[in-house]
Amino acid sequence: MAPPPPRRRDxxxxxxxxxxxVSKATAARALGDYGAVSDTVRDxxxxxxxxxxxxxxxxxxxxxxxxxxxxxxxVGDIENPYFGLAMRGISDAAxxxxxxxxxxxxxxxxxxxxxxxxxxxxxxxxxxxxAPASSGETGHLxxxxxxxxxxxxxDRRVDGLDVDVIEADMASVAFEATRHLVDVxxxxxxxxxxxxxxxxxxDGLDLRVSSVADxxxxxxxxxxxxxxxxxxxxxxxxxxxxxxxxxxxxxxALPDAPTAIIASDSLIALAVLGTLQELxxxxxxxxxxxxxxxxxxxxxxxxxxxxxxxxxYDMGVAAGKTVIARVQSxxxxxxxxxQATLVQRESVAPPRASAGGAIEALSAS
Amino acid sequence: MAPPPPRRRDxxxxxxxxxxxVSKATAARALGDYGAVSDTVRDxxxxxxxxxxxxxxxxxxxxxxxxxxxxxxxVGDIENPYFGLAMRGISDAAxxxxxxxxxxxxxxxxxxxxxxxxxxxxxxxxxxxxAPASSGETGHLxxxxxxxxxxxxxDRRVDGLDVDVIEADMASVAFEATRHLVDVxxxxxxxxxxxxxxxxxxDGLDLRVSSVADxxxxxxxxxxxxxxxxxxxxxxxxxxxxxxxxxxxxxxALPDAPTAIIASDSLIALAVLGTLQELxxxxxxxxxxxxxxxxxxxxxxxxxxxxxxxxxYDMGVAAGKTVIARVQSxxxxxxxxxQATLVQRESVAPPRASAGGAIEALSAS
DNA sequence: TTACCTTGTGAGTCCGGTCTCAATCAGCTA
DNA sequence: TAGCTGATTGAGACCGGACTCACAAGGTAA
Numbered sequence: 001m002a003p004p005p006p007r008r009r010d011x012x013x014x015x016x017x018x019x020x021x022v023s024k025a026t027a028a029r030a031l032g033d034y035g036a037v038s039d040t041v042r043d044x045x046x047x048x049x050x051x052x053x054x055x056x057x058x059x060x061x062x063x064x065x066x067x068x069x070x071x072x073x074x075v076g077d078i079e080n081p082y083f084g085l086a087m088r089g090i091s092d093a094a095x096x097x098x099x100x101x102x103x104x105x106x107x108x109x110x111x112x113x114x115x116x117x118x119x120x121x122x123x124x125x126x127x128x129x130x131a132p133a134s135s136g137e138t139g140h141l142x143x144x145x146x147x148x149x150x151x152x153x154x155d156r157r158v159d160g161l162d163v164d165v166i167e168a169d170m171a172s173v174a175f176e177a178t179r180h181l182v183d184v185x186x187x188x189x190x191x192x193x194x195x196x197x198x199x200x201x202x203d204g205l206d207l208r209v210s211s212v213a214d215x216x217x218x219x220x221x222x223x224x225x226x227x228x229x230x231x232x233x234x235x236x237x238x239x240x241x242x243x244x245x246x247x248x249x250x251x252x253a254l255p256d257a258p259t260a261i262i263a264s265d266s267l268i269a270l271a272v273l274g275t276l277q278e279l280x281x282x283x284x285x286x287x288x289x290x291x292x293x294x295x296x297x298x299x300x301x302x303x304x305x306x307x308x309x310x311x312x313y314d315m316g317v318a319a320g321k322t323v324i325a326r327v328q329s330x331x332x333x334x335x336x337x338x339q340a341t342l343v344q345r346e347s348v349a350p351p352r353a354s355a356g357g358a359i360e361a362l363s364a365s
Numbered sequence: 366m367a368p369p370p371p372r373r374r375d376x377x378x379x380x381x382x383x384x385x386x387v388s389k390a391t392a393a394r395a396l397g398d399y400g401a402v403s404d405t406v407r408d409x410x411x412x413x414x415x416x417x418x419x420x421x422x423x424x425x426x427x428x429x430x431x432x433x434x435x436x437x438x439x440v441g442d443i444e445n446p447y448f449g450l451a452m453r454g455i456s457d458a459a460x461x462x463x464x465x466x467x468x469x470x471x472x473x474x475x476x477x478x479x480x481x482x483x484x485x486x487x488x489x490x491x492x493x494x495x496a497p498a499s500s501g502e503t504g505h506l507x508x509x510x511x512x513x514x515x516x517x518x519x520d521r522r523v524d525g526l527d528v529d530v531i532e533a534d535m536a537s538v539a540f541e542a543t544r545h546l547v548d549v550x551x552x553x554x555x556x557x558x559x560x561x562x563x564x565x566x567x568d569g570l571d572l573r574v575s576s577v578a579d580x581x582x583x584x585x586x587x588x589x590x591x592x593x594x595x596x597x598x599x600x601x602x603x604x605x606x607x608x609x610x611x612x613x614x615x616x617x618a619l620p621d622a623p624t625a626i627i628a629s630d631s632l633i634a635l636a637v638l639g640t641l642q643e644l645x646x647x648x649x650x651x652x653x654x655x656x657x658x659x660x661x662x663x664x665x666x667x668x669x670x671x672x673x674x675x676x677x678y679d680m681g682v683a684a685g686k687t688v689i690a691r692v693q694s695x696x697x698x699x700x701x702x703x704q705a706t707l708v709q710r711e712s713v714a715p716p717r718a719s720a721g722g723a724i725e726a727l728s729a730s
Numbered sequence: 731t732t733a734c735c736t737t738g739t740g741a742g743t744c745c746g747g748t749c750t751c752a753a754t755c756a757g758c759t760a
Numbered sequence: 761t762a763g764c765t766g767a768t769t770g771a772g773a774c775c776g777g778a779c780t781c782a783c784a785a786g787g788t789a790a
Contacts, residue, residue, distance in 0.1 A: 035749085389740085
């Protein structure tokens with residue numbers, strides 16, 4: 001590796017001005033494209049800038065315009081394809097409007113999120129898109145709001161915070177998916193999500209992530225409507241993605257194991273399917289399976305999976321357009337409620353006649 | 366939506382200084398944690414800052430320190446899990462060192478990349494990580510180098526540019542994977558990648574993306590070594606992800622269709638597998654399949670897929686650590702050559718005895 | 731007591747732009 | 761020819777911090 005070139009002093013407006021033999025103010029006007037400048041002078045200044053290789057210092061510019069043309073995005077996990085795709089949407093929307101995006105990954109850690117908000121605010125981003133890790137801690141989100149900078153929540157609401165939220169209607173599609181399972185005969189339906197709550201699920205538990213709460217509400221609601229007793233008993237939360245497989249195993253080892261499982265996102269689905277595979281359980285013969293999010297690989301498994309599809313990219317675009325519209329005090333785009341749909345493929349079938357659990361079914365076959 | 370709160374003027378050091386009845390310089394010292402300040406004054410200033418809700422303006426700070434504590438990352442497509450995972454690594458490394466990350470997505474468009482480099486340089490990022498869309502246009506990368514700011518290339522080299530590169534050794538695993546196919550009897554091996562080149566592949570074609578060129582070199586090399594004539598005839602490049610399926614179809618419809626296909630990344634693999642599925646071709650019975658990148662879903666297909674695994678996350682971390690080390694003029698971390706490995710699962714089998722192409726095999730069954 | 735440090739503090743400059751304001755100048759009107 | 765108008769231009773303040781420098785106060789050594 002060659003020695004790095006000396007970091008030369010950058011060319012500034014003053015340098016350009018000197019070279020073009022005009023005042024700094026005039027050069028700045030010609031370069032910044034504001035105020036009035038005669039054509040001849042403008043040309044001379046631009047030629048000088050070209051010759052010197054002048055590049056504006058956006059930091060300095062931001063400092064006195066108060067606009068950084070940058071929005072901050074705070075998500076739990078960009079490795080999660082959900083956020084990868086949403087990020088793509090945000091990024092595309094931002095580019096179209098001439099904005100840049102600072103991305104911060106919090107690993108779903110509230111403290112990291114609080115920190116991220118502070119840092120981005122200090123960096124003077126013009127607006128923020130956050131998928132909040134918890135609806136419990138919201139002081140930092142209020143700070144954003146109070147700073148006067150627009151905040152848009154993605155995928156998750158926070159109660160009592162009156163800001164734009166981009167989310168899909170999860171409760172009704174979860175209801176629909178669950179009723180589909182009930183309709184084909186399932187009475188023991190498991191639901192697995194990742195969430196940092198301690199202890200088993202019980203009525204009235206504060207879920208802290210609205211998108212999960214909504215999904216669960218739909219799942220439970222459909223079962224209650226069907227007269228299934230205590231559907232909450234087959235709900236499980238894993239703390240972090242490493243915890244999913246153990247939780248899935250535990251659920252499937254139950255004497256009254258579920259005959260169908262709903263996975264709350266694609267990462268969970270992957271872990272659950274992996275566990276099923278390890279246990280030698282077949283989908284849908286032994287266990288029916290439904291998952292949230294529709295990525296291409298879900299059509300390539302055997303069988304293709306029944307999924308709940310959300311317009312993730314579009315939601316990302318909407319989030320981007322919305323913050324930027326707010327930043328520019330323009331009317332926000334109309335469309336902010338997104339529809340999720342149940343895509344029926346082949347991972348749902350009637351449960352085995354056997355009354356036993358999944359593992360039991362296995363030994364019976 | 367309630368009306369946004371008025372964007373109040375931010376609290377500055379001067380405000381804090383006034384409130385604590387000290388000079389601006391002293392307040393700045395107490396807050397910025399530099400220079401000498403007596404304990405009593407420091408406490409008074411910090412109390413005042415607390416009371417006023419002072420937050421430093423990082424823009425102003427960056428302006429005269431010349432450091433923004435921000436690195437720029439330019440990738441072709443964050444929707445691609447490869448970059449999602451790498452981004453996660455970069456992001457984690459950055460956070461550890463107190464850096465933020467500005468992410469720009471170029472859609473693999475060179476002009477967008479040139480623009481992105483300019484914008485990020487103007488924003489005064491301290492360093493840049495780029496997965497260059499082309500080794501052809503490199504002027505903008507030279508500009509980074511000349512600006513004196515460190516540049517790290519991820520996944521792809523650029524000839525004649527003496528900067529740090531984080532990449533895995535693709536040529537040798539590609540060779541190994543291909544020889545594996547040859548060993549089980551394949552003599553017609555297809556290779557599909559996305560790349561913006563016009564016309565069919567021919568010897569000496571400038572591939573412009575080193576990671577693809579390396580893979581191809583290994584693929585072709587193994588076949589040449591085995592005495593397979595004209596292996597280049599089954600190489601196909603699609604222009605953008607939309608073009609993969611047509612290309613795959615064309616390849617499979619050939620009278621001398623390949624009996625095995627190698628997909629150059631996971632997005633391509635998805636499209637190829639989808640096409641295979643549509644055509645009713647089974648893996649590995651009708652066509653053997655090997656792909657680059659090892660994501661969890663590749664174990665859930667039927668059959669599980671033979672893949673080439675790279676330590677993507679670690680490479681992201683290395684890229685992050687490397688730029689930051691350069692920014693701080695520290696020694697760069699030792700490890701910069703990464704090993705990719707062939708993970709044999711069940712998508713490779715001996716070709717059918719039939720001499721015909723894949724489609725022909727279909728009708729024969 | 732005087733000289734010499736050391737530590738703490740304030741005044742003011744600088745970073746690289748934007749922006750206000752006053753001055754200059756050419757063209758026109760009366 | 762004096763007066764007015766609009767277009768250009770330059771001087772300098774300002775954004776919010778970091779940092780240089782001069783100076784004052786207190787402590788120590790000779």
